[in-house]
Amino acid sequence: MSFLQAIQSSQQTIPETYRQLTREEMEQRVLEIKRELGTSLYIPGHHYQKDEVIQFADATGDSLKLAQLSAENKEAKHIVFCGVHFMAETADILTNNEQLVYLPDMRAGCSMADMANIYQTNRAWVKLQEMFGDTILPLTYVNSTAEIKAFVGKNGGATVTSSNAKKMLKWAFTQKERILFLPDQHLGRNTAYDLGVPLDEMAVWDPIQEELIFAGDIASVKVILWKGHCSVHENFTVQNVYQVRQQYPEMKIIVHPECRRELVELADENGSTNYIIETIAKAPKGSSWAIGTEMNLVNRLIQQHQDKHIISLNPHMCPCLTMNRIDLPHLLWSLESIVEGQPVNRIQVHEQTANDARLALERMLQRS
Structure with a gap:
């Protein structure tokens, strides 16, 4: 279910009284x-x-880590997930039937996850099979809906994170000749390139036009990238890098691999959110860093490491709008509804979808 569908299916909105506190x-x-x-x-x-x-x-962390911690915490009956819709879905998939998962605001979605819905993916799979036969293994970034994870699980594939994407792509190439990578083209492109796949062996599937974007002989295609992206990370530009290099010649630049390929090439380092956090933590006092990732995290790192000079790679960057949907009033509303015995915004993934999605997650966890 997309976050737009979640809004439509939800009959409850936060009472105005919470805004008055x-x-x-x-x-x-x-x-x-x-x-x-x-x-x-x-x-x-x-x-x-x-x-x-x-x-x-x-606990704080990335989406998969938090879902795993939720599943491990057997004492927890009520899991109020402060993130976005696909993250709460993953928690519901991995937890047991006695554990109930809630999202404080059902409008908290992910634009990247919603760039690949199951109807587009099923149609794309038929057309790609016609083009390439049974030579493709689907992989999906964990930043995807439960239905996409289920599609991948049913078709022998696995989920990936930004931390283990290289390991999972290596495994995928031992299974099939080609990979369909959903839904973030930039993470797929950056990871495949780092593994030695040339850019001219990567094609892009446009789910809107329902066509393969590729200039050469399609027989040479090794990676098919879904035309999706993170709206936050795509807003970092090459010009941002040039400006930092000019203003702070000694400053190091570290970016998330959801950024565009040309930006990643210019950065000093790139890696997952956890990698960025750990790199800044280990950096020597007095070092300077420009960070290309979500603004709430950058601001938190600035506060936590005042012995270092840290800025956002894009000084005009806004926080992730859908992440920002979860605020203090919605958190309180969610908690009070639990206490009152009338919980709101419970996340429940259909049993068959959850079973198929779990296959994709387990294939990854077995290799991580």
Whole structure:
């Protein structure tokens, strides 16, 4: 289900009374509920969340790590996932039937995940099979819907993260001659290139036009990239790099591999969100860094490492709009609804979809 569909299916919106509370009142009530519910409540918070929410997280991390931690925490009956829709879906897939997963605001989606829906993917698969026969293994970034993970699982593929993408692409090439990589073309392109696949052996599938974008002989295609992207990371530009190099010649640039290929080539380092966090933490005092990733995280790193000079690679970058949907009023509303016995915004993945998606996740986890 896309986040737009989630909005349409949800009949509940936050009561206006929550907007009338002060921040101090909301924070105090959240703390009271956490004490009241104890270990039966678990609040995972993604790295890109606002500080007003992340302060209450029982664990912070990327989407897969948080879903795994939720599944491991058997005491937790109520999991209030502070992230976006696909992350809560993954948590629901990996947790047991006694654990209930909620998303504080159903509008918190992911534009990248919604760039590949199951109808587009099924149509693309038929056409690609006609072109290439049974030579393609599908892989999907974990930043995808449960239905896309299920599609990949049913067709022998696996999920990948930005941390293990190289390992998973290597494995995929031992299974089939070609890879269909969903839904982020930039992570797929950067990873395949680092593994030695030339750019002229990568094609792009346009799900809107339903056509393969490739100039040469399609027999040479090794990687088929879905035409999707992260709206945050695609906004970092080559010009941003040139400006930093000019203004701060000694500054190192580190970016996420969801950025465009030409930007990644110019950066000093690139890696997953966890890699960026760890690199900054290990960097010597007095070092300077321009970071190309989501603004909430960059601002948090600036506050945590005041012994270093840290800036955003794009000074005009806004935080991820859908991540920002989860705010303190929505978190409090979600928690109070649980206490009152009328929880809102529960995330439930259809059983068959969950079973197929779990196959894709397990294939990855077995190799990570």
